[in-house]
Amino acid sequence: MLDTIIAGLKLKNPLILASGILDEVGSTMSEIAVQAGALVTKSVGKEAREGYGNPAVVPLEHGILNAVGLANPGIENYAEEIKEAKKGGAPVIGSVFSSDFEGFGYLAGKMEEYGADAVELNLSCPHVKGYGMEMGSRPEDVKRSVESAVSSVKIPVFAKFTPNTHNISSLAMAAYESNASGVVAINTLKGMAINADAGMPVLANKVGGYSGPAIKPIGLRLVYEIATMFKIEKVKIPIIGVGGITTGTDAIEYMMAGASAVQVGSAFYYRGKDTMELIAGEIENFLKESGYSSVREVIGVALS
Ligand SMILES: Cc1cc2nc3c(=O)[nH]c(=O)nc-3n(C[C@H](O)[C@H](O)[C@H](O)COP(=O)(O)O)c2cc1C
Numbered sequence: 425m426l427d428t429i430i431a432g433l434k435l436k437n438p439l440i441l442a443s444g445i446l447d448e449v450g451s452t453m454s455e456i457a458v459q460a461g462a463l464v465t466k467s468v469g470k471e472a473r474e475g476y477g478n479p480a481v482v483p484l485e486h487g488i489l490n491a492v493g494l495a496n497p498g499i500e501n502y503a504e505e506i507k508e509a510k511k512g513g514a515p516v517i518g519s520v521f522s523s524d525f526e527g528f529g530y531l532a533g534k535m536e537e538y539g540a541d542a543v544e545l546n547l548s549c550p551h552v553k554g555y556g557m558e559m560g561s562r563p564e565d566v567k568r569s570v571e572s573a574v575s576s577v578k579i580p581v582f583a584k585f586t587p588n589t590h591n592i593s594s595l596a597m598a599a600y601e602s603n604a605s606g607v608v609a610i611n612t613l614k615g616m617a618i619n620a621d622a623g624m625p626v627l628a629n630k631v632g633g634y635s636g637p638a639i640k641p642i643g644l645r646l647v648y649e650i651a652t653m654f655k656i657e658k659v660k661i662p663i664i665g666v667g668g669i670t671t672g673t674d675a676i677e678y679m680m681a682g683a684s685a686v687q688v689g690s691a692f693y694y695r696g697k698d699t700m701e702l703i704a705g706e707i708e709n710f711l712k713e714s715g716y717s718s719v720r721e722v723i724g725v726a727l728s
Pocket residue numbers: 442443444445466467481488490492494519546549584610611612634635636637639666667668669687688689690691
């Protein structure tokens with residue numbers, strides 16, 4: 425009832441662990457893999473990065489603010505993590521970031537060599553200067569990044585977008601025209617928190633990315649916008665929805681807006697380590713109560 429196929433990857437349910445949450449090392453990934461349809465790794469770059477100081481992750485009233493600063497061990501040190509993550513049995517999608525176009529090809533190639541089942545290009549991290557935001561908000565740059573990765577690997581390549589843009593449909597079209605196997609929307613929104621008593625920003629980096637329940641309407645709207653454009657242009661690649669998905673109903677709403685699968689991140693802060701299992705159960709209940717026989721039947725039902 426919950427199983428599905430995304431760009432040739434077989435998923436036992438449409439729930440994918442989002443990049444950056446419980447996925448820095450292989451051992452936690454393989455634990456989540458037992459519940460999930462697939463996993464995305466933490467974004468990995470060419471060089472190891474320590475990231476920003478603490479506080480780097482701050483829970484707010486309606487969401488989570490983070491400025492982890494793309495902390496990662498560097499691609500040369502990541503082979504073991506992929507191997508370990510794969511032990512959980514779910515497809516592993518290697519997330520990569522780069523400040524230059526060629527870098528995406530190199531990093532994607534490494535992920536494929538390590539055994540990743542697909543690659544996700546993080547074209548969207550909003551809080552590292554020179555990375556993501558600048559490159560990911562211009563269709564021409566999306567095209568060159570995707571082309572670099574696609575020409576370097578045989579596995580599917582997904583392009584993940586920032587919501588901090590006015591033209592997500594053009595970005596999605598650029599990814600499709602460069603032979604991306606799917607698009608992912610959305611990354612975090614730019615935000616900040618100020619501690620009134622201390623009279624200073626809460627995050628060590630001052631500005632960060634906002635995620636969790638508060639961003640669901642924004643993610644939904646952007647997925648709906650891409651799906652509407654894909655429908656008109658007869659584009660068939662899958663859209664993976666992400667942003668604020670905490671319950672089964674949230675996941676269903678994203679799929680009704682046109683997502684073929686969804687990613688879950690911040691929800692783990694609210695619902696604990698069994699989050700995926702809980703959401704999968706809620707989706708199944710919804711489908712049974714509403715008379716659907718497969719989760720695939722809900723994809724795009726809210727599109728006009
Ligand atoms: C602590 C934290 C770290 C993240 N790190 C990454 C990352 O390395 N690469 C990436 O593409 N997205 C990263 N994200 C963004 C998530 O993958 C996701 O797009 C975003 O949080 C929205 O989904 P959510 O509301 O379910 O968390 C991170 C999010 C959080 C909260």
